[in-house]
Amino acid sequence: MLGNFFDKLKNGLSKTKNNLTSKISDVLTSTVTIDDDLYDELEEILITSDIGVETSLYIIDKLKEKIKENKVKDPSLVNDCLKEVIKDILGDKKGSLMPKQIPETILVVGVNGVGKTTSIGKISSRLKSQNLKVIMAAADTFRAAAIDQLEVWSKRANVDIIKHQEGSDPAAVVFDAIEAAKARKADVLICDTAGRLHNKKNLMNELEKINRIIDREFSQSTRRTLLVLDATTGQNAVIQAKQFMEVCKVDGIVLTKLDGTAKGGIVIFIKHQLDIPVEFVGVGEGIDDLQEFNPSDFVEALF
Template identity: 55%
Template sequence: MGEEKKGFFGRLKDGLTKTRDNIVNGIDSVFNGFSAIDEDFYEELEEILIMGDIGVNATNAIIEKLRGQVKENHIKQPSECKEILIQSIKEQMKVGETAYDFEQEQSVILVIGVNGVGKTTSVGKLAGILKDQGRKVLLAAADTFRAAAGEQLTEWANRAGVDIIGGSEGSDPASVIFDAVNAAKARHVDVLLCDTAGRLHNKKNLMEELKKINRIIDKEFPGVHRENLVVLDGTTGQNALQQARDFGEVADLTGIILTKMDGTAKGGIAVAIQSELNIPVKYIGVGETLEDLQKFDSDQFVNALFDIKVSGEEE
């Protein structure tokens, strides 16, 4: 565990380099460039956060908190604000105590998202993570529209050593889910992980399809713990936020898997998504390999972003 965790922190830190240049350097220049904490100081700071994709909601909350603390503690030096700002960003991103309850319960996880965001790959990696925790995992390849999706998922299933239920290309996704749910019950599976089709441009069909899938799970597997995780590509910034909103109209989203966080300058979107949508980021991906998807940890993320060394988190 230690090695992998360290490795992940190092990769996260490297992956956030462009975001750091985009946000942190700007923040530092405000802290160092102002001699007093005045309206200009707050305005400048606000602009940097918003430009850094942290989002209007989160930025307002962070600035409000800063103003409150400055007043309360009679802080005079801008440089003394950095620690408060960092803590405040961490608080904006806290995942919450119950976020990973599904790991302990029998659960069905639908993974949704547009094509090209790393959805199928995320399903495969998640299968590996859960299997490593000793869970019995079954995959459902319900993205039957994209020819390669089933093959890709089968490859991941083999890699993770888990079973997969799939349909032939073009078959009805709902029927794949039906088969998978019944197989999951018969085999006493802990977690049924479903890859779903990612067509947002045809929202009406997608909505109908997801509703149908939801009805089947409700009917065939009543009382099972449900998770709907939306996969978003960190490099798309504000676009990712809009996608999450669109999917939120279709499904009751319980969490976010944020992929491709390496090499983007828009990593601040992780803060925005959580704050704007009130949906926690549960997993974060910084690369291609199996180990590159990990549970999201707000302290770890913000420490990596601000390049803060913490004992036990050496690269």
């Protein structure tokens, strides 16, 4: 399963590899000395791979330190130093599907269109396959078809769903879902939430109300908030993340559509800029194509 996923990750990152690591290899192959010109070329490649200016400058500074530290003179060895720098940025914390403690409540946030509903379906399916009892709460009650979409995924994942009519109070849905989770002894409650960032004040009030209800009615559950971002949007994803961090505490990132973009460098940018771990990555449409993020595997697949 994991080997299979590493292959998917490698294939999924092929566009990013062509955009990033292949260009770096070409530059290093044609370079005779490690000098400022080389650093400038590497910096330009990083910036154009959606790693962002600030993060790219940071990587080049750290690369210079590492090359000096290891007394590297041969340009062909620069690649290994670069890999080490990127691994240092990403850290070694792997994404984890399993709850730290049962029961757990997962709030899923993200703007419409990033793959929020699909991610909830895939996470539910994975948890179910680990013999955990899952309930979905369809608390994105404002977007037409959000409830219907989640219901389709609940059937695919074979988990229960609690829903109200479109336009009803999201907090009321979460209240009923908590009652169901307690009555049915669910291990994990996953709540879909509205993705209306253009109206941040409303969203903040809504999330505060939902969190208050969880505090009051389901205090025995641990809680984490996952933010879903679309890798194909590149640096816009980081702007979205910063806006969501203003309205709620974000514990981890779900990065979807990594296989559909040459902007896979966004993973490095997210970790450096936000210091929030990428917990899950999506590298395909299938129900099993959302997996825990492993920083070391990511760097190996990239290079």
